[in-house]
Amino acid sequence: MTNQMVGIEINDLHLSFGETEVLTGVNLDIQPGEFFAFLGPSGSGKSTLLRSIAGFGPTPQGSIRIGGRDVVNLPPWKRNVGMVFQSYALWPHMSVRDNVGFGLKERKMPASEIAPKVDAALELVGLTHLADRMPNQLSGGQQQRIALARTVVVEPEVLLLDEPLSNLDASLRVQMRRELLALQRKLGLTTIFVTHDQEEANTTADRMAVLDKGVIQQIGTPQVLYDTPENLFVAEFLGTANILGGQVESDGGAKRFRTSAGDVLPLSDGHEGAGSIVLRPQNMQIVDQAGADTLPGTILHREFMGSQVRYIVRTSGTEMIVDQFHHVGHDWRDTGSDVHLKVNTNEAVIVAS
Numbered sequence: 001m002t003n004q005m006v007g008i009e010i011n012d013l014h015l016s017f018g019e020t021e022v023l024t025g026v027n028l029d030i031q032p033g034e035f036f037a038f039l040g041p042s043g044s045g046k047s048t049l050l051r052s053i054a055g056f057g058p059t060p061q062g063s064i065r066i067g068g069r070d071v072v073n074l075p076p077w078k079r080n081v082g083m084v085f086q087s088y089a090l091w092p093h094m095s096v097r098d099n100v101g102f103g104l105k106e107r108k109m110p111a112s113e114i115a116p117k118v119d120a121a122l123e124l125v126g127l128t129h130l131a132d133r134m135p136n137q138l139s140g141g142q143q144q145r146i147a148l149a150r151t152v153v154v155e156p157e158v159l160l161l162d163e164p165l166s167n168l169d170a171s172l173r174v175q176m177r178r179e180l181l182a183l184q185r186k187l188g189l190t191t192i193f194v195t196h197d198q199e200e201a202n203t204t205a206d207r208m209a210v211l212d213k214g215v216i217q218q219i220g221t222p223q224v225l226y227d228t229p230e231n232l233f234v235a236e237f238l239g240t241a242n243i244l245g246g247q248v249e250s251d252g253g254a255k256r257f258r259t260s261a262g263d264v265l266p267l268s269d270g271h272e273g274a275g276s277i278v279l280r281p282q283n284m285q286i287v288d289q290a291g292a293d294t295l296p297g298t299i300l301h302r303e304f305m306g307s308q309v310r311y312i313v314r315t316s317g318t319e320m321i322v323d324q325f326h327h328v329g330h331d332w333r334d335t336g337s338d339v340h341l342k343v344n345t346n347e348a349v350i351v352a353s
């Protein structure tokens with residue numbers, strides 16, 4: 001299976017269902033061969049955006065270019081995209097081999113050419129030995145691999161995946177997302193993966209777009225989005241975020257963050273004015289002594305999680321989640337005890353409130 005890698009460019013895309021706009025001003029530039037994820041809560045518009053790239057649903061305003069060609073007014077079958085759905089939608093009355101070959105047969109390809117392509121696609125997903133089975137004789141994971149084989153066998157330029165792992169149990173999902181990435185790398189196929197599961201996006205995507213209410217909130221690598229969220233939505237959607245409202249002040253050149261409750265933390269830089277400081281559970285250390293970079297707190301709750309101990313600490317007018325690595329022989333802090341939280345503000349981010 002060969003593939004010429006293409007990019008996808010989306011400019012100022014708007015889409016409405018009746019009066020309701022569900023995609024607003026979407027701009028995206030997906031690189032050839034990239035594994036790109038759309039991540040967002042339910043109803044944020046991920047599937048609508050993916051379907052508009054595939055050519056399903058109402059025609060949006062704006063442009064969608066695949067390999068430089070504007071496809072916005074083309075029907076799905078002229079776009080050269082392959083789509084895999086959450087429900088595998090295999091034909092129940094056809095064998096695995098016939099399911100995989102179906103798209104080629106529809107394109108009127110001679111049987112002698114179809115057979116080797118189907119064999120290659122089955123080998124790609126490691127299911128050559130199941131070619132003569134019927135779909136109801138396959139596990140969920142096997143069915144999803146067949147759905148993938150059936151999609152890539154027609155050699156699309158772009159692979160679109162709409163929550164493809166959602167029907168699988170947790171451990172199989174982890175295995176399948178690795179297989180999916182390996183397959184995508186092997187084929188070098190520009191891929192968009194829709195998911196509401198941040199772990200799934202973080203572990204597969206080269207880059208991702210976080211959506212909320214039909215608007216892209218931020219685009220970047222999983223690490224950039226986690227480490228430097230541009231707004232509170234992205235900060236809270238990716239991982240656990242402790243957020244303290246307040247303001248950045250300047251004290252003779254040195255910057256500091258004053259929380260709404262009046263506590264002060266030193267900062268290395270930051271624009272002066274109102275904002276929120278985003279602290280991840282691992283950005284703080286529980287200590288006994290107060291210092292210039294500590295907040296006073298009280299332990300409200302403790303959970304042993306194996307590699308770490310998670311504390312809920314009341315501090316600066318709020319409750320924060322603080323994770324500490326667990327070591328053998330380590331003394332845990334008791335509920336009710338007064339402590340100080342040493343804050344690593346170098347790892348914290350200030351965002352507009």
Ligand SMILES: Nc1ncnc2c1ncn2[C@@H]1O[C@H](COP(=O)(O)OP(=O)(O)OP(=O)(O)O)[C@@H](O)[C@H]1O
Pocket residue numbers: 017022040041042043044045046047048049196
């Ligand atoms: N055919 C439709 N008619 C009217 N509204 C629709 C239609 N399809 C989707 N919507 C609305 O568009 C918005 C975006 O839906 P969409 O399915 O794209 O979200 P999503 O992020 O993929 O959510 P989920 O993770 O639940 O699938 C929602 O408010 C939804 O109710």
